[in-house]
Amino acid sequence: MSIQSPWSFEKVSTKKVSEFIREQLEEAIILKELMSEDQLPSERELSQIFNASRITVREALASLESKGLIEKRVGAKGGTFVLPVTANSHKRTREEIKRDWEQMLKVFEYRSIVEPESAFLAAERITAGELELLQSYVDQSMEPECTREWFRALDVKFHLTIAKASGNPYCEAAVRKIRTKINPALDLMPYDENVRSVNCDVHMEILEALKARDRNKSRDVMKRHVSFAAEAIYSRLVAGD
Incomplete structure (x- = not known):
């Protein structure tokens, strides 16, 4: 019974x-x-x-x-x-991403809530040291000799630093979990000068908003950034464009 x-x-x-x-x-x-x-x-x-x-x-x-x-x-x-994780990304095929896309959509939906609000909080609470760290990550990602693997690492460091700067450990833990879920898909994305330029530009825009202590702009730019990432993954790995 x-x-x-x-x-x-x-x-x-x-x-x-x-x-x-x-x-x-x-x-x-x-x-x-x-x-x-x-x-x-x-x-x-x-x-x-x-x-x-x-x-x-x-x-x-x-x-x-x-x-x-x-x-x-x-x-x-x-x-x-x-x-190198990116060098072995072939072990996670496009078919696997497609199969799990409904779950991945939920992760991106969660990300679109957590990361913009983390940036909103960080704009008020971020320290000078954390701003210097973010600047160094952007600068390194723009260097000509920046490898694909290091570029992906700098991207993660940038987002985790903002989450930590929110001053809320729950936000930081959430972003860590989110990045653990989405990084395998991001590692399958192409890497070239255009990809690097677009990513650096938006990271710089977020950084400038944080430096200006502009909470609303920090949140808005981060929301646009994470939305673009979801669309890019769908276009490249799911739709097959």
């Missing part, structure tokens, strides 16, 4: 410890906090960090390796190294 409950409780689900470890490492890689060619701590060190067995850590690393996010190298300079 099934019991009808008036409450919306979630059913209990068990998550393996290795999945918990894998998720944290994968998030750090997707958010470019661990960059290409960064060496991960040894299995022994990771087991201490996560307070887990080496077998459990090894299982988590094997999962990351199967996704093309890390590779193990042998020899004198061996170890476990992060691979």
Whole structure:
């Protein structure tokens, strides 16, 4: 006999410890906090960090390796190294993006609420140090030698810094979750001088609004920016234009 409950409780689900470890490492890689060619701590060190067995850590690393996010190298300079996410974006096909597009739309809808309001709050609360950081990210992204991988990393850093500058840890946590979801799609987007120019221009526009402490403009430009990103992904990866 099934019991009808008036409450919306979630059913209990068990998550393996290795999945918990894998998720944290994968998030750090997707958010470019661990960059290409960064060496991960040894299995022994990771087991201490996560307070887990080496077998459990090894299982988590094997999962990351199967996704093309890390590779193990042998020899004198061996170890476990992060691979360029954008270089392995072929592992996430256009068909996968299409299949999950309805879910991705919900993420972008959520983003269109969270990031503009974070920018609105940041315009009032951002520090001089955070403004300098944002300026450095824009400047680096405009340098001719800026690689695709570093460009994607700078984009993430720019948005996460604004979320942190909002002074609201819930906004920051939300943007981290959003970027973890959408970065794989963004990593499939083309990278050329035009893409870089358009992105730098709008980032500069957001930065100028933040410097001017213009809350409404900061929110409006950010809203336009995130809307453009959703449309660009749809056009390139879903509609197939």
